[in-house]
Amino acid sequence: MLVVENIHKSFSGHEVLKGVSLRVTKGATRVILGLSGSGKSVLMKHMIGLIKPDSGKIIMDGEDLTQLSEKRLQEKRKEFGMVFQQSALFDSMTVWENVAFPLREHTKLRHTEIHQRVMEKLELVGLEHSTDKFPSELSGGMRKRVGLARAVILSPKCIFYDEPTTGLDPVTTDNVDNMILDASRRLQVTSIVISHDIGSAIRVADEIAVLHKGEIVEDCAAKDIRKSQHPFVRNFLDIWFGKQE
Amino acid sequence: MLNSLDRIGELFLSFFEQVGSMLFFLLNALRQSLRPPYRPRLIIEHMFSVGVGSLFIVGLTGTFTGAVFTLQSIAGFATVGMENIVGSTVLLAVSRELAPVLTSLMVAGRVGSAMATELGTMRVTEQIDAMEVMGVNPVKYLIVPRLFAATFMVPILTVIFTVVAGVGSYAIAIPMMGLDEGAFFARIEWLLNPYDFIHGLVKSIFFGVLIAVIGCYKGYNAKGGARGVGNATTQSVVISSIAIFVVDYVLTSILLIWAPS
Numbered sequence: 001m002l003v004v005e006n007i008h009k010s011f012s013g014h015e016v017l018k019g020v021s022l023r024v025t026k027g028a029t030r031v032i033l034g035l036s037g038s039g040k041s042v043l044m045k046h047m048i049g050l051i052k053p054d055s056g057k058i059i060m061d062g063e064d065l066t067q068l069s070e071k072r073l074q075e076k077r078k079e080f081g082m083v084f085q086q087s088a089l090f091d092s093m094t095v096w097e098n099v100a101f102p103l104r105e106h107t108k109l110r111h112t113e114i115h116q117r118v119m120e121k122l123e124l125v126g127l128e129h130s131t132d133k134f135p136s137e138l139s140g141g142m143r144k145r146v147g148l149a150r151a152v153i154l155s156p157k158c159i160f161y162d163e164p165t166t167g168l169d170p171v172t173t174d175n176v177d178n179m180i181l182d183a184s185r186r187l188q189v190t191s192i193v194i195s196h197d198i199g200s201a202i203r204v205a206d207e208i209a210v211l212h213k214g215e216i217v218e219d220c221a222a223k224d225i226r227k228s229q230h231p232f233v234r235n236f237l238d239i240w241f242g243k244q245e
Numbered sequence: 246m247l248n249s250l251d252r253i254g255e256l257f258l259s260f261f262e263q264v265g266s267m268l269f270f271l272l273n274a275l276r277q278s279l280r281p282p283y284r285p286r287l288i289i290e291h292m293f294s295v296g297v298g299s300l301f302i303v304g305l306t307g308t309f310t311g312a313v314f315t316l317q318s319i320a321g322f323a324t325v326g327m328e329n330i331v332g333s334t335v336l337l338a339v340s341r342e343l344a345p346v347l348t349s350l351m352v353a354g355r356v357g358s359a360m361a362t363e364l365g366t367m368r369v370t371e372q373i374d375a376m377e378v379m380g381v382n383p384v385k386y387l388i389v390p391r392l393f394a395a396t397f398m399v400p401i402l403t404v405i406f407t408v409v410a411g412v413g414s415y416a417i418a419i420p421m422m423g424l425d426e427g428a429f430f431a432r433i434e435w436l437l438n439p440y441d442f443i444h445g446l447v448k449s450i451f452f453g454v455l456i457a458v459i460g461c462y463k464g465y466n467a468k469g470g471a472r473g474v475g476n477a478t479t480q481s482v483v484i485s486s487i488a489i490f491v492v493d494y495v496l497t498s499i500l501l502i503w504a505p506s
Contacts, residue, residue: 048378077380088375091366102379154379 001026001190002158007046007056009039016042017053018214024158024207029184029191031201031222033236034211040194043211044160047192048080049073060158078106081151081189085163087143089135089150095122096131099149106154121149124186125179141172148179152187159183161193165200173200180204198240201225210236270384270462271454274392277385284390291394295356299402302351307406310343311335311413319422329428333436335414336407340437344406345399345445346493349452352399353485357460360391361481364464365474373465388465392457399453400446407445440505448496452489459485 004022008015016039024030034040045051047058049065058065060076068076089098099118103109109117122128125145135143144164151159161180165173177200184191184204195201201208205222210233218225218233226237318331364387367373376383418424460481467477 050374050377074380074382077378080378082375082378084371084375086370088371090372090375091370102381105379105381150379160378 001061002047002192003057003059004043004047005057005059007043007053007058009042009046009051009053016214017046019056020211020214020216022209022216022219024190024192026190027188028206029180029193029204030207030209031193031195031205032209032211033195033198033201035196035236038211039214040196040211041162044162044192044194048082048160049077078102078154079157080160081154081156081158082160083144083147083151083162083164085166087135087140087147089143089146091135093134094131095127095133095135095138095146098135098146099153102150102154117153118149121153122146124152124183125149139172140168141175144168144176145179148183152183152189155187156189158190158192159187161191161195163195163197164193165195165197173197176200177203198225198236266466267458267462270388270465271392271458273384274388274458274461277382278389278393280385284386287386287390288393291390292398295352295391295394296398296401299352299355299398300405302355303348303402303406304409306347306351307339307344307409308413310347310406311339311410312417314338314343314410315414315417315422319418319424328422328424330432330436331418331424332411332414332429333432336411336433336437337441339410339414340407340441340445342445342493342497344403344410345449345452346489348403348406349399349449349456349489350486352395352402352453353456353460353489354482356395357456357485358478358482360457360460361464361467361478362474364461365467365477366464368465368467369470369474383465388457388461391461392454395453395457396450397453399456400449403445403449404442407442438505444500444504447500448493451492451496455488455492456485459488 002024004020007017007020009017020039020043022030022032032040032043042051046053049058049068052066056066060079063076065073065076090101093101096118099121100114103114103117107114119128119131122131125148127142127145127149130138130142135146138146148159164176164180168176180191180193181204183189191204193201193204202222202225208218208220208222208225209216210218210228210230212232217230218228220228225233228234228237314335315331318334319328322328322331322334364373367387373383373387376386415429418429419426463477463481463484464474467473469476
């Protein structure tokens with residue numbers, strides 16, 4: 001469904017992505033693991049069409065995103081939803097207005113229909129009683145949930161999660177993991193999660209790719225990640241699971 | 246020596262690069278403004294914020310500018326016995342120069358800085374990225390309404406400035422300094438013509454565009470967290486203020502060519 005083919009990208013002479021190739025199966029949850037500075041966020045911004053690569057292709061449903069006009073790309077982006085690391089909710093709007101924003105911009109639905117859909121999505125994330133609150137009045141976990149409600153309001157084919165558990169306490173991390181699993185199961189969407197949280201990754205992923213210094217060094221089913229023999233992945237796993245014991 | 250020349254060369258290049266980028270930014274906004282949806286509600290909201298929000302500060306500045314200028318002029322003209330042309334002198338200076346320039350400086354400080362801060366915060370907290378991911382063109386949604394609001398409201402505020410400066414001048418000249426009311430108004434009618442007001446209005450339209458473009462450009466391209474937003478805000482006010490003075494000189498030179506003799 002979403003295919004990344006040999007992507008290269010440099011910023012000011014520094015090569016951030018060195019020929020990354022990746023295939024995301026329709027309906028699966030794909031986690032891209034990596035340390036800070038490994039190029040995960042840059043890769044994700046390519047996949048969503050926010051950055052154009054120096055070379056390579058991003059193919060979604062047969063269309064190369066790198067070759068689309070700005071207008072067509074904007075149309076295409078309606079098929080994506082994204083939950084940002086800091087939620088990126090519009091701070092001048094209430095929870096209700098944030099979730100309704102894509103509907104108001106892209107549909108001609110009446111207010112009652114918009115309200116019905118917004119409440120449906122807010123119920124999905126358990127925030128139906130916080131409609132009039134502003135983002136500044138919400139906790140980090142609640143903001144993430146509003147971000148998810150907004151991301152799925154146009155019924156996208158694919159949801160991106162940028163570091164969804166970074167900076168959250170273990171209980172909230174668990175809630176966010178459940179939220180990703182729940183959204184994936186109930187909405188039947190493809191999910192792409194960018195993270196360095198290996199515990200969370202193993203919990204939510206069907207497939208895991210490990211990005212290190214701009215290259216994919218491991219790409220396997222989530223259940224097989226612990227069998228990886230790549231030195232960086234082994235070290236990553238040993239540090240993580242050593243910590244857990 | 247070579248290093249100093251390099252540095253001067255870099256500064257020039259950076260200046261022209263910034264001016265070029267701002268020009269492209271403006272052209273992109275104008276191009277986007279022609280495409281539907283037009284979002285009149287957003288434009289009205291921003292017009293309210295730019296116009297009504299600046300009324301008090303512009304009114305206060307206008308009143309005192311008119312009053313102080315009148316006091317100084319009376320003191321000066323009294324030495325040659327020409328106090329009666331005080332009203333016309335003040336209004337001529339206000340309508341052509343002081344109203345557009347001072348109004349724009351006030352708006353640059355209040356509105357231009359707010360535009361830079363708001364958009365800068367949206368940029369560093371990924372709200373602009375979020376808009377783009379949702380398939381909404383951020384230039385169209387965020388920049389176009391602000392550009393229209395400033396372009397329409399700065400001239401209106403300039404007219405208000407001129408009127409209240411006239412009132413301030415009258416209040417000092419007639420009741421306080423005891424000048425002859427008839428002569429005060431007769432001289433205004435004799436010396437001023439509609440072109441003087443058009444002169445100021447044309448300038449204020451350009452200044453409105455400048456304030457919006459500089460404030461929005463700096464905020465839209467802010468990076469580096471809270472410090473980046475702070476820098477964007479400061480730069481927007483400083484650059485807008487300098488640009489207003491430079492463009493004022495250029496426009497005055499051009500407009501004086503068409504001034505009726």
